Amino acid sequence: MMKGINTDVLVIGGGAGGMAAALSAAREKSDVILLERENSTGGVLNQCIHNGFGLHFYKEELTGPEFADKLFNEMTLDRVNIISESYVSEVDVENKTVRVLSPDGAYEIYAKAIVIATGARERPFGALMIPGDRPSGIYTAGLAQRFVNLENRLPGKRALILGSGDIGLIMARRLVLEGMKVEAVVERMPFPGGLLRNIVQCLEDYNIPLYLSHTVTKTVGRGRLEKVEVSEVDENYNPIPGTEKIYDVDTLILSAGLIPQVEDISDSLQLDRVNKGYAVSNSCETNIDGIYAAGNNVAVFDLVDYVAAEGWVAGRHAALKSKGGENNTEKYPVIRGKNVSILVPSYIDFNESLRLYLRISKPIEHGRVILKELNIEKKFVDGVPSEMIQMVLNKKKMELIREKGGLFVEVVEDE
Amino acid sequence: MHFLHGFLLFLEVKMKILVIGGGIVGSLLTKELSKYENIDVTLVEANYDLGAGVTKANSAILHGGYDDEPSTLRAKLCARGNKMYDDLVDELGVPVQRTGSLVVSEGNDGDKKKIIELYKRGIANGVSGMKIVEGEELRKIEPYLSPVFKYGLYCSSAGITEPWIVAINSGRLAESNGAEIMLGDRVVGGLVRNKRAVSAVLNSGKKIQADIFINCAGLYYEEIAKYFDVEVEKVLLRKGEYLLLDKAAKQFVNGVIFPLPTKMGKGKLILPTIDGGVFLGPTSEDLKSFDPEDLATTRNGLEEILKSSDELVPGISKFNWIIKSFAGLRPETEGKDFIIKRDEEISNFITVGGIRSPGLTAAPAISEYVINEILNGQMNIKLIKKEKIVERIPAKIRVREESFERISELIEKDELYGRIICQCNQVSEREIVDAVHSGARTIESVKLRTRAGFGRCQGGFCTWKVAKIISRETGIELEELIMNNENSYLLEGKVR
Numbered sequence: 007m008m009k010g011i012n013t014d015v016l017v018i019g020g021g022a023g024g025m026a027a028a029l030s031a032a033r034e035k036s037d038v039i040l041l042e043r044e045n046s047t048g049g050v051l052n053q054c055i056h057n058g059f060g061l062h063f064y065k066e067e068l069t070g071p072e073f074a075d076k077l078f079n080e081m082t083l084d085r086v087n088i089i090s091e092s093y094v095s096e097v098d099v100e101n102k103t104v105r106v107l108s109p110d111g112a113y114e115i116y117a118k119a120i121v122i123a124t125g126a127r128e129r130p131f132g133a134l135m136i137p138g139d140r141p142s143g144i145y146t147a148g149l150a151q152r153f154v155n156l157e158n159r160l161p162g163k164r165a166l167i168l169g170s171g172d173i174g175l176i177m178a179r180r181l182v183l184e185g186m187k188v189e190a191v192v193e194r195m196p197f198p199g200g201l202l203r204n205i206v207q208c209l210e211d212y213n214i215p216l217y218l219s220h221t222v223t224k225t226v227g228r229g230r231l232e233k234v235e236v237s238e239v240d241e242n243y244n245p246i247p248g249t250e251k252i253y254d255v256d257t258l259i260l261s262a263g264l265i266p267q268v269e270d271i272s273d274s275l276q277l278d279r280v281n282k283g284y285a286v287s288n289s290c291e292t293n294i295d296g297i298y299a300a301g302n303n304v305a306v307f308d309l310v311d312y313v314a315a316e317g318w319v320a321g322r323h324a325a326l327k328s329k330g331g332e333n334n335t336e337k338y339p340v341i342r343g344k345n346v347s348i349l350v351p352s353y354i355d356f357n358e359s360l361r362l363y364l365r366i367s368k369p370i371e372h373g374r375v376i377l378k379e380l381n382i383e384k385k386f387v388d389g390v391p392s393e394m395i396q397m398v399l400n401k402k403k404m405e406l407i408r409e410k411g412g413l414f415v416e417v418v419e420d421e
Numbered sequence: 422m423h424f425l426h427g428f429l430l431f432l433e434v435k436m437k438i439l440v441i442g443g444g445i446v447g448s449l450l451t452k453e454l455s456k457y458e459n460i461d462v463t464l465v466e467a468n469y470d471l472g473a474g475v476t477k478a479n480s481a482i483l484h485g486g487y488d489d490e491p492s493t494l495r496a497k498l499c500a501r502g503n504k505m506y507d508d509l510v511d512e513l514g515v516p517v518q519r520t521g522s523l524v525v526s527e528g529n530d531g532d533k534k535k536i537i538e539l540y541k542r543g544i545a546n547g548v549s550g551m552k553i554v555e556g557e558e559l560r561k562i563e564p565y566l567s568p569v570f571k572y573g574l575y576c577s578s579a580g581i582t583e584p585w586i587v588a589i590n591s592g593r594l595a596e597s598n599g600a601e602i603m604l605g606d607r608v609v610g611g612l613v614r615n616k617r618a619v620s621a622v623l624n625s626g627k628k629i630q631a632d633i634f635i636n637c638a639g640l641y642y643e644e645i646a647k648y649f650d651v652e653v654e655k656v657l658l659r660k661g662e663y664l665l666l667d668k669a670a671k672q673f674v675n676g677v678i679f680p681l682p683t684k685m686g687k688g689k690l691i692l693p694t695i696d697g698g699v700f701l702g703p704t705s706e707d708l709k710s711f712d713p714e715d716l717a718t719t720r721n722g723l724e725e726i727l728k729s730s731d732e733l734v735p736g737i738s739k740f741n742w743i744i745k746s747f748a749g750l751r752p753e754t755e756g757k758d759f760i761i762k763r764d765e766e767i768s769n770f771i772t773v774g775g776i777r778s779p780g781l782t783a784a785p786a787i788s789e790y791v792i793n794e795i796l797n798g799q800m801n802i803k804l805i806k807k808e809k810i811v812e813r814i815p816a817k818i819r820v821r822e823e824s825f826e827r828i829s830e831l832i833e834k835d836e837l838y839g840r841i842i843c844q845c846n847q848v849s850e851r852e853i854v855d856a857v858h859s860g861a862r863t864i865e866s867v868k869l870r871t872r873a874g875f876g877r878c879q880g881g882f883c884t885w886k887v888a889k890i891i892s893r894e895t896g897i898e899l900e901e902l903i904m905n906n907e908n909s910y911l912l913e914g915k916v917r
């Protein structure tokens with residue numbers, strides 16, 4: 007017989023975002039179920055064995071697994087019902103019914119509110135349209151990290167890394183420490199994709215060259231990867247003929263970006279065109295009443311602390327909603343202006359303060375984020391797309407948004 | 422001594438047949454041959470799984486059969502093969518979707534003439550379900566088709582399949598009926614005595630004697646022919662590159678969409694894949710030299726595909742939907758037709774070569790042709806059906822395709838059905854373990870058999886799990902695992 011379970015709040019995904027959501031909902035005295043498809047919670051934190059997590063959320067510097075453990079222990083104390091190896095195959099967002107496949111059975115959960123925290127996946131090699139052979143030895147950074155950190159296996163002898171996202175930078179150092187030779191990191195954009203501190207700590211300290219405005223233009227090898235061809239690209243990212251350089255490597259690691267995982271859950275949930283994740287309000291609610299989302303499936307965040315903070319908000323509001331406490335009929339749009347790429351939230355309601363996260367679309371030495379409606383400006387120096395800019399506004403300051411009917415966010419470049 | 426005056430002694434002795442090459446053609450043929458009492462059939466395949474050659478990289482279309490001239494084998498066997506797929510669904514549990522195909526044109530006089538020509542040819546070839554469609558009708562069939570197309574040929578009997586599953590499942594059924602299948606070993610030489618092929622020498626050093634040799638080696642058919650002193654038409658290789666799109670693109674495509682055919686072939690198409698994605702391609706480039714392992718994609722090729730598919734269905738090639746690019750090779754010959762014949766000199770050697778498009782579609786009819794026309798007809802062998810055979814292979818369960826209630830029952834009996842390994846395609850641990858137990862030893866084999874790793878993350882999430890399951894079930898160390906061929910090792914070794 008098929009089982010059915012009732013709960014107040016259901017959280018889908020047990021990464022940092024989902025765990026924080028489950029914990030905060032439980033602190034609001036709701037019945038909480040957290041579903042995680044892997045056999046333990048933690049999400050990407052599990053494979054990030056380096057330091058640098060939790061400075062904001064826990065006010066101490068932790069490794070990924072330590073951060074995950076802490077959240078896990080707190081969840082257990084607060085009696086969150088954690089069900090791992092549970093794969094959510096379908097969500098009926100209108101009726102808040104979720105179908106789950108697990109070794110314990112296929113069953114349904116009926117919730118009063120749902121938080122979706124399914125994270126992001128890595129852009130695969132195939133998506134990059136790199137011409138050439140299709141040998142083994144080409145790994146996404148996350149997969150390579152998995153093999154090295156958790157399965158104790160080295161992917162190869164000599165590697166080239168494509169993409170200077172944080173994961174790629176961290177992998178470069180890891181592979182060197184484990185005895186591989188890392189020839190270079192190449193990045194298509196004219197600026198690095200990862201945090202500055204990672205460039206210094208992972209590349210410069212290990213003498214690994216970083217080539218900006220370069221990309222892999224060919225892979226060679228009929229069994230295992232043997233060579234890759236790297237070329238410089240012009241301002242439209244087209245390879246410049248004559249700049250080709252061959253690297254004899256048996257491993258190509260891709261750190262070519264993360265894609266929010268929003269497919270297969272429901273077609274009724276709105277997405278943000280640029281973030282490519284769920285469009286949510288500042289109380290983390292989606293366009294469907296009682297369905298919340300937080301973490302990398304909303305937008306790819308650079309810090310776990312932001313993800314956890316958002317998860318916390320999502321969980322609390324889901325709990326309030328499950329008790330019939332909250333109604334968000336009033337929502338105002340947040341509109342992207344110049345030089346803004348990633349922007350969270352997409353809507354503003356008045357149940358919560360406003361935490362604005364944005365990424366600038368290019369490096370800007372001296373600039374200002376301008377919130378015209380609120381007469382607020384935030385100055386910054388040495389801004390890069392890889393580092394999110396966060397601004398927090400309390401409810402009082404937000405009042406003007408109601409009057410103006412929305413919030414316009416732009417970034418101007420100063421001399 | 423039976424091979425000396427061989428074919429008359431069939432009643433007393435079993436005749437040994439060696440099929441060389443386990444693509445879709447060789448595998449289906451082996452399956453059919455395994456049903457006869459007086460035949461003892463062995464199939465040798467160089468790859469570690471069946472269907473991993475040309476059969477792995479193509480459009481996977483079951484063509485209606487209106488493209489080829491009525492006098493050709495291609496025309497005859499394509500129309501017949503298309504119909505035979507209905508039986509394969511039952512026998513081998515292979516997925517077939519009759520999505521229909523639509524050849525589109527802008528509808529000027531010249532275009533109309535060509536479309537009508539195709540239609541007439543189809544009638545002559547015995548193709549069913551054809552209809553000339555105009556204007557709004559086109560858009561009813563393919564709502565997202567570019568408005569420049571106004572006149573076309575619809576064919577409801579055309580469809581799509583999963584070619585390597587046809588090969589793999591043929592192999593499984595053949596084994597159940599007594600055939601021997603040798604994977605991961607290649608024919609590297611042949612022994613011919615007194616104008617008769619006597620034995621094949623394998624890479625492993627084994628020697629296989631047989632009464633009849635059948636060359637189904639695809640791109641390598643010239644090489645095999647040479648080992649046995651058989652002269653064959655030269656093959657030229659013509660590359661076809663593809664892009665695979667995410668399931669999200671499927672909403673824009675109902676069936677197979679062709680432009681008008683040209684001298685270089687059927688043109689660059691848009692079509693759904695059997696597991697719910699979308700293919701764009703193939704290109705058509707002649708290789709400068711004979712290099713059957715050149716499966717490299719090219720910048721020009723991929724750009725061409727983006728351009729031409731946008732002309733057919735504007736907006737289809739969204740950057741974020743692209744999840745893979747790959748290439749396949751077509752064995753072209755001067756004569757253009759399939760070459761299926763018993764050699765005049767070496768009379769116990771049968772060539773099945775130059776099997777280019779529509780080779781997949783024709784493959785079941787090719788087996789029939791080899792058995793009826795050549796073995797039975799020309800060679801006068803009276804084949805006797807086995808009294809008892811295994812008629813079909815047990816249906817494979819795919820969790821993704823079962824109802825929730827059914828999955829619930831399955832998990833109650835076997836929890837492995839509830840452990841989802843490939844998240845994009847919802848493949849359970851049971852499916853993967855079964856694939857390994859039925860012979861999959863490489864990451865690619867598991868992928869071909871179960872679709873794990875075929876989805877939008879392209880194995881980013883599940884490759885390590887699949888690797889661990891293969892290792893656990895077979896005892897092969899992780900660092901010994903390969904992706905597909907011998908040199909394609911996954912890992913270097915243990916971390917220090």
Ligand SMILES: Cc1cc2nc3c(=O)[nH]c(=O)nc-3n(C[C@H](O)[C@H](O)[C@H](O)COP(=O)(O)OP(=O)(O)OC[C@H]3O[C@@H](n4cnc5c(N)ncnc54)[C@H](O)[C@@H]3O)c2cc1C
Pocket residue numbers: 018019020021022023024041042043044047048049050051054057058059060092093094095123124125126172173176267300301302303307308309310311313
């Ligand atoms: C390699 C790497 C290094 C990083 N380094 C740092 C750093 O140094 N400092 C820092 O602050 N931040 C860092 N980050 C960022 C931070 O770790 C992440 O942004 C954050 O952990 C993401 O959390 P999440 O909950 O949104 O997603 P995830 O951790 O991806 O969690 C999503 C979870 O949902 C589960 N799930 C998905 N779909 C389903 C489904 N259908 N059913 C059930 N479960 C499902 C997944 O299995 C997963 O466990 C790093 C990130 C990466 C990838």
Ligand SMILES: Cc1cc2nc3c(=O)[nH]c(=O)nc-3n(C[C@H](O)[C@H](O)[C@H](O)COP(=O)(O)OP(=O)(O)OC[C@H]3O[C@@H](n4cnc5c(N)ncnc54)[C@H](O)[C@@H]3O)c2cc1C
Pocket residue numbers: 441442443444445446447465466467468471472473474475476477478479480481482483484606607608609637638639640641645660661662703749750751752776777778779780781782783
């Ligand atoms: C780009 C492209 C698109 C196509 N689209 C379609 C389509 O949509 N519809 C359609 O009907 N047809 C299509 N075709 C044609 C179809 O794919 C082929 O006709 C068919 O797959 C040929 O099968 P095969 O068994 O002859 O060859 P293969 O699959 O190549 O099988 C030959 C096998 O022989 C093995 N072998 C070679 N040498 C040796 C040796 N020495 N020892 C042992 N084994 C050996 C190889 O490893 C290989 O597995 C297309 C072809 C291409 C290239």
